[in-house]
Amino acid sequence: MKDWLLRFVPARFRGNRPVVHAIRLTGVIGAVSPLRPGLSLHAVESILKRAFSRKGLAAVAIQINSPGGSAVQSALIHARIRTLAAKHNTPVLVFCEDVAASGGYWLACSGDEIYADSSSIVGSIGVIAAGFGFVEAIAKLGIERRVHTAGENKSILDPFQPEKPEDVARLIAVQGDVHDEFKSLVRARRAGKLKGEENELFSGAFWSGRKALELGLIDGIGHMHEILTRRFGEKVEVKAIEKPQGWGLRRLGFASAEAVAGRLAGAIEERAIWSRFGL
Numbered sequence: 028m029k030d031w032l033l034r035f036v037p038a039r040f041r042g043n044r045p046v047v048h049a050i051r052l053t054g055v056i057g058a059v060s061p062l063r064p065g066l067s068l069h070a071v072e073s074i075l076k077r078a079f080s081r082k083g084l085a086a087v088a089i090q091i092n093s094p095g096g097s098a099v100q101s102a103l104i105h106a107r108i109r110t111l112a113a114k115h116n117t118p119v120l121v122f123c124e125d126v127a128a129s130g131g132y133w134l135a136c137s138g139d140e141i142y143a144d145s146s147s148i149v150g151s152i153g154v155i156a157a158g159f160g161f162v163e164a165i166a167k168l169g170i171e172r173r174v175h176t177a178g179e180n181k182s183i184l185d186p187f188q189p190e191k192p193e194d195v196a197r198l199i200a201v202q203g204d205v206h207d208e209f210k211s212l213v214r215a216r217r218a219g220k221l222k223g224e225e226n227e228l229f230s231g232a233f234w235s236g237r238k239a240l241e242l243g244l245i246d247g248i249g250h251m252h253e254i255l256t257r258r259f260g261e262k263v264e265v266k267a268i269e270k271p272q273g274w275g276l277r278r279l280g281f282a283s284a285e286a287v288a289g290r291l292a293g294a295i296e297e298r299a300i301w302s303r304f305g306l
């Protein structure tokens with residue numbers, strides 16, 4: 028039977044033709060702005076459930092293109108993928124595209140195997156917080172900052188107040204806790220595969236796909252269809268699972284000035300995150 032006719036044939040009548048469901052996780056993880064959400068468990072829950080819902084799948088393939096973002100949403104999505112994979116006894120193959128760094132690599136670790144292009148950016152196993160200080164700026168403008176709190180630590184790291192060493196120490200302690208979680212996950216998911224020294228692997232540095240393979244962060248160099256064909260044969264059927272598009276006001280192109288401004292601010296912030304990796 029011609030391949031194009033198979034899409035009209037129920038799966039149970041296709042014989043032993045292996046089927047792989049493929050999904051894409053693309054973008055910054057977490058809320059970029061209130062009006063410009065990024066990857067979150069809420070946003071991807073339905074597509075994950077659909078990807079694993081069919082019985083007898085050869086595998087679920089996940090294409091990842093993300094510079095990172097929220098550690099919590101990274102952990103939630105990762106955990107959900109692993110729960111569904113275990114429930115349905117389905118192997119997960121991850122394919123890194125332009126970048127799978129920081130939270131993007133956290134997501135990549137949900138795969139039983141990880142592949143990348145030789146030029147993909149992989150790694151950045153670390154935690155970062157960045158901001159600005161405006162103390163001198165508002166002083167020159169003659170602006171008086173007024174802050175009233177209940178709780179002595181409620182206003183720590185306020186960008187309009189002088190930075191305090193104890194506030195920085197508190198932030199670093201929190202970052203250390205998150206970093207420890209990230210490192211523990213990588214050690215567990217890449218057990219027996221990591222080849223580099225931990226002080227290098229967990230320094231927050233990132234590498235090309237070729238170097239990431241040498242360090243044991245990925246399992247091979249290759250692209251999705253190439254790897255799946257090699258693994259399951261020429262007759263493998265790769266079905267893209269996509270989230271249905273709604274027909275709301277955003278779909279029709281209507282947006283308030285506030286929405287436009289929110290999207291612009293979110294786009295600028297998102298662009299800054301991608302630019303860390305030269306993209």
